[in-house]
Amino acid sequence: MRKAAVTGHPVKHSRSPLIHGYWLKTYGIEGKYGLVDVPPHEALTFFKSLPEHQLVGCNVTIPNKEIALEAADIVDDAAREIGAVNTLWIDETGKLQGSNTDAVGFLGNLDQAAPGWDTRKAKAVVLGAGGAARAILWALKQRNYQEIVLINRTLEKAEALQHHFGKPIRTSVWETRSEELENCDLLVNTTALGMTGQRPLDLDLDRLPSTAVVTDIVYTPLMTDLLAAAKARGNQVVDGLGMLLHQAVPGFEKWFGIHPVVTPELRSLILKDMDQ
Ligand code: SKM
Incomplete structure (x- = not known):
């Protein structure tokens, strides 16, 4: 079972588990997407040891995006030029790759x-x-x-x-x-x-x-x-809600192998959660 998570500090407000949970269910994938509070002083070690946490990758939110850039073995142009990584995954060779999908x-x-x-x-x-x-x-x-x-x-x-x-x-x-x-x-x-x-x-x-x-x-x-x-x-x-939904797409594809669609139903699901 492939597992990913959103990491940040604080992180419990994050809607990422709802977004990825919706896609896992929609596409019938037996994966998991959780939420891990990672304080900045633990972030570098955490990102460098994702497999030990049974994770194939993670989203990174405030305040650890610059630390994730430092942790990654390989980063794409977007991450390097923006100076921050919000999506990490382990590639086929075991290297930690990082991207910035906010743009x-x-x-x-x-x-x-x-x-x-x-x-x-x-x-x-x-x-x-x-x-x-x-x-x-x-x-x-x-x-x-x-x-x-x-x-x-x-x-x-x-x-x-x-x-x-x-x-x-x-x-x-x-x-x-x-x-x-x-x-x-x-x-x-x-x-x-x-x-x-x-x-x-x-x-x-x-x-x-x-x-x-x-x-x-x-x-x-x-x-x-x-x-x-x-x-x-x-x-x-x-x-701005759509930006949160769309930044999640590349990560899901890397971790679970399907390019997911941002549907009106997904948007409604998050809006309903925000009302509570
Ligand atoms: O860049 C994103 C991050 O990937 C996830 C997130 C969230 O879960 O609230 C917010 C943004 O920082």
Whole structure:
């Protein structure tokens, strides 16, 4: 019986067991997907000894993604350039491989929820320069956005990412966030502002073109203030839950051998769990 798990610290809030459990059942696979709390000081040893924990691989969530990058014997371009690993698996030769599927999850979500979202790609505005922003910047570069404006409250953090990822990223100070929405085709919030328990994201959408797509990587609540305000003025909006569902796809395929589909039924299952 093949077993995988989500690892993090804390981790009990994770919906990954529900997602993978749904696919195991849907495809009739006799596998298991659990949840293991791994504190950062134990993470390197844990990742390097997955077989001893009867695991063929695992998802890695906060705060261990950089440690997982260090633990892996082989990492793909996405993980190396993003600087974080969220999916680990043991390959046929016994080596530990690592990937970052958050970027793929971000793109998969938009492709499914807003087909054609990247037809116009003159300008994307990304709010926030934390860990999550790295995967988003990498993803948008993959789709050849002409200009990506990175805005963060601490400009130095944005500048460090701009330096790391290079063109076509340009930084701008937090005070310009509403002005920068002029001619914007895609607006992405990667900050925690607007999340349950956090302050709201204070953003004036007046200059945002009505054709712009707006997405938030936060999914609690599903309809953040940003998405509600954008929707009310006619913009197409995409919530963050789909990113979580789509980032899970490559891991499941590596561990259990089937490329699973993100279905409306799976989404409903997670939404039902979130209501409880
Ligand atoms: O990158 C993902 C991770 O693979 C799983 C996860 C979760 O279970 O909450 C969240 C993200 O960090």
